Amino acid sequence: MEPSGSTSSNHTLNSTGGGCPWEISDKDRLCRFLCYGSEGDVYTAREEGRVSLENAGALLSLLQEGRGSEVVEEIKRFSQDGRAVRLSTSIFALALCSQHSELKTRQAAFKALKEICRDPAHLFSFIQYKKELKEGMNCGIWGRALRKALSDWYNEQDAMSLAAAVTKCKQRGGWSHQDLLRLSHTKPARDAIALISKYVTKGWKEVQVACADKENSEEVVKVLSYLEVVEKVKHSCDETEVINLIEEHKLEREQLLTDHLKSKQVWRALLKEMPLHSVLKILGKMTSNKILESGSSETQIICDRIQSESALKKAKIHPFSILLASENYKRGQGYQGKTKWEPDSSILKAMDSAFYRSFTNLEPVGKRFVVAVDVSTSLSSVVPGTAISTAVAAAAIAMIFARTEADVHVLAFSEGTVVPCSLSAHMTLAEATAELVKIPSGSTDCTLPITWASDKGKSVDVFIILTNNPLWTFTAGPVESLKKHRQTSGANSKLVMCGLTSIGHAIADTEDRGLLSISGFDLGAFSVIRNLAQDLI
Structure with missing residues (x-):
C-alpha cells in the first residue's frame, strides 16, 4: 500500500497511512490537455x-x-x-x-x-x-463582449507593430482583418490605428486621399511611410528596387509577391534578417535552388549566423531543434521527395558547432534524473517523422539531460545488464552514441533501471526510459518497480516511457499521475518531460 498524500500539484510521501497520492484530478487532466492536447497519459510526437x-x-x-x-x-x-x-x-x-x-x-x-x-x-x-x-x-x-475584446486587441497594439502584422498575416482559416474590424465595429482609439483600419478595409488609395494635405502626427507619418513601402514592393517588377526595400525596411517574404520569390538575389536579401528558426527550415531548399552555393559569401554569412552564440541565444534555439534540422539537411531531400540537394560541408560543420553551442540556452529543471537507454533491440531505425536514427536520438536526449542537470545517471540496459555510461561535457554526439550502444543486446526489461536505482540506494525524481521495442513486451511491469522505489526511497518518483518508434502505446492501464508515455520523439517531448518533472501536468 502506498503512503497517503495530497492530490495537489506537490505530493508529499510519508511512511504511514493509506490512500493514493497519485490520483489524477480534473485539474491534472486540464493541464495535460493544455500542454499537449490530450487528457490521457500518452503524448504522441509531431501529431x-x-x-x-x-x-x-x-x-x-x-x-x-x-x-x-x-x-x-x-x-x-x-x-x-x-x-x-x-x-x-x-x-x-x-x-x-x-x-x-x-x-x-x-x-x-x-x-x-x-x-x-x-x-x-x-x-x-x-x-x-x-x-x-x-x-x-x-x-x-458576435455579442458586445467579443466586439469589445477585438476592438481592444487592435487599439492597444503599437501602431508600427500592427502595421507590420496586418501586412504579413492578412488572413488565415477563412478569416481576415477586414472581417474582424467590420464585425467588431471597431472604433479606432487614435489616428495611427484609424489609418491602419482604413488601409485594411478600404485600401491604399483611400488612405492616400484621407491623409493628403493634413497635418499628421509623427506616429501617423511613420505608419504612412511603412505602408507606402509595402505597397511599393507589391507593385515593383524591378529586382534591385525590391532588394533595396527588403534590406532598408526589413521586409519579410509574406509581404512579397510570388514572382519576387523566383529571384535568387531576393532570397539572399531575405536571408540576412530572416529569423534563425526559419533559416534552419529552408536550408535544403536554399541549397537546392543554388541560393546558397559552396564557398559563396552568402553561405559564409549563414554559417556565421547559425553558429553565433548571440544569435542562438536570441532565438532561444534548443539543441534538439538543430539536430533535427541538421539530420534533415544531411539527408539531401525533402520529405515529399521532390526537392533534392547536395549538402554543403561548411553548412553541416556550422550546424554541428551550433548543436554544442546551443546547450547554453537550456535551463535546468533541478530534479534527479535517470535516463536509461534500452539497447536490447537494434537502434538503427529512424524516429518517425525525422531523419534521426534512434541511436543518435537516444544519445542526444541523454546528452541534453547530462549536460543540463546537476544530478543525472545515464544507463544502457539489456536483459539483466545495466551499464552506467559517462557522458562528459567534452564528448561529441558520435562518442556519446558509441558509449550507449557498446553492450550486447538481449530482451527488453524496463524494470532494470528502476531496480538498479533502488539497489544502489539512489533517490530518483524522474526515470526516462528510451526504448526501440515497438511491442514493449516487458518481462515485468515497470509500474510495480516504480511504486517500490517510491516507498523505499521516499522520493516522488515519476516514469516517462519513450517508445522512439512507437505510434501510441501506454505503459499500463493503471491511472497514476506519475506515469507518462511518449510515442516517437520531438522537441515538444522535452516540454512534456519538464512539465511532468515540475508537477505541472
Missing part, C-alpha cells in the same frame, strides 16, 4: 490533430463546477510560460471559456485574449474555434 470538445472533458467539468476563472488563469500560465507544446489547445480552451454560460468565466476569457492571442494568426484561430463551438454549445458569437 497536430484538430482540438475538439471530445478531448476536453475535464475542462468542461471544471467550468460546470464554477471554476472558470481558475481555468483561464491556467490557460494563461501554459501559453505564456512556454509550457504548452502547441498553442492551439490554449486558444481552443480560451474560445470555449469565452462561450461558457457563466458571465465571470466569459469576462476572464475576453480579458485574457490579447495576452494569449499575440499575433493575427492566433486571433483568427480563436474566432474560428468560436465558430466551430457555436453549434455544440448552442450560443452566438
Whole structure:
C-alpha cells in the first residue's frame, strides 16, 4: 500500500497511512490537455490533430463546477510560460471559456485574449474555434463582449507593430482583418490605428486621399511611410528596387509577391534578417535552388549566423531543434521527395558547432534524473517523422539531460545488464552514441533501471526510459518497480516511457499521475518531460 498524500500539484510521501497520492484530478487532466492536447497519459510526437470538445472533458467539468476563472488563469500560465507544446489547445480552451454560460468565466476569457492571442494568426484561430463551438454549445458569437475584446486587441497594439502584422498575416482559416474590424465595429482609439483600419478595409488609395494635405502626427507619418513601402514592393517588377526595400525596411517574404520569390538575389536579401528558426527550415531548399552555393559569401554569412552564440541565444534555439534540422539537411531531400540537394560541408560543420553551442540556452529543471537507454533491440531505425536514427536520438536526449542537470545517471540496459555510461561535457554526439550502444543486446526489461536505482540506494525524481521495442513486451511491469522505489526511497518518483518508434502505446492501464508515455520523439517531448518533472501536468 502506498503512503497517503495530497492530490495537489506537490505530493508529499510519508511512511504511514493509506490512500493514493497519485490520483489524477480534473485539474491534472486540464493541464495535460493544455500542454499537449490530450487528457490521457500518452503524448504522441509531431501529431497536430484538430482540438475538439471530445478531448476536453475535464475542462468542461471544471467550468460546470464554477471554476472558470481558475481555468483561464491556467490557460494563461501554459501559453505564456512556454509550457504548452502547441498553442492551439490554449486558444481552443480560451474560445470555449469565452462561450461558457457563466458571465465571470466569459469576462476572464475576453480579458485574457490579447495576452494569449499575440499575433493575427492566433486571433483568427480563436474566432474560428468560436465558430466551430457555436453549434455544440448552442450560443452566438458576435455579442458586445467579443466586439469589445477585438476592438481592444487592435487599439492597444503599437501602431508600427500592427502595421507590420496586418501586412504579413492578412488572413488565415477563412478569416481576415477586414472581417474582424467590420464585425467588431471597431472604433479606432487614435489616428495611427484609424489609418491602419482604413488601409485594411478600404485600401491604399483611400488612405492616400484621407491623409493628403493634413497635418499628421509623427506616429501617423511613420505608419504612412511603412505602408507606402509595402505597397511599393507589391507593385515593383524591378529586382534591385525590391532588394533595396527588403534590406532598408526589413521586409519579410509574406509581404512579397510570388514572382519576387523566383529571384535568387531576393532570397539572399531575405536571408540576412530572416529569423534563425526559419533559416534552419529552408536550408535544403536554399541549397537546392543554388541560393546558397559552396564557398559563396552568402553561405559564409549563414554559417556565421547559425553558429553565433548571440544569435542562438536570441532565438532561444534548443539543441534538439538543430539536430533535427541538421539530420534533415544531411539527408539531401525533402520529405515529399521532390526537392533534392547536395549538402554543403561548411553548412553541416556550422550546424554541428551550433548543436554544442546551443546547450547554453537550456535551463535546468533541478530534479534527479535517470535516463536509461534500452539497447536490447537494434537502434538503427529512424524516429518517425525525422531523419534521426534512434541511436543518435537516444544519445542526444541523454546528452541534453547530462549536460543540463546537476544530478543525472545515464544507463544502457539489456536483459539483466545495466551499464552506467559517462557522458562528459567534452564528448561529441558520435562518442556519446558509441558509449550507449557498446553492450550486447538481449530482451527488453524496463524494470532494470528502476531496480538498479533502488539497489544502489539512489533517490530518483524522474526515470526516462528510451526504448526501440515497438511491442514493449516487458518481462515485468515497470509500474510495480516504480511504486517500490517510491516507498523505499521516499522520493516522488515519476516514469516517462519513450517508445522512439512507437505510434501510441501506454505503459499500463493503471491511472497514476506519475506515469507518462511518449510515442516517437520531438522537441515538444522535452516540454512534456519538464512539465511532468515540475508537477505541472
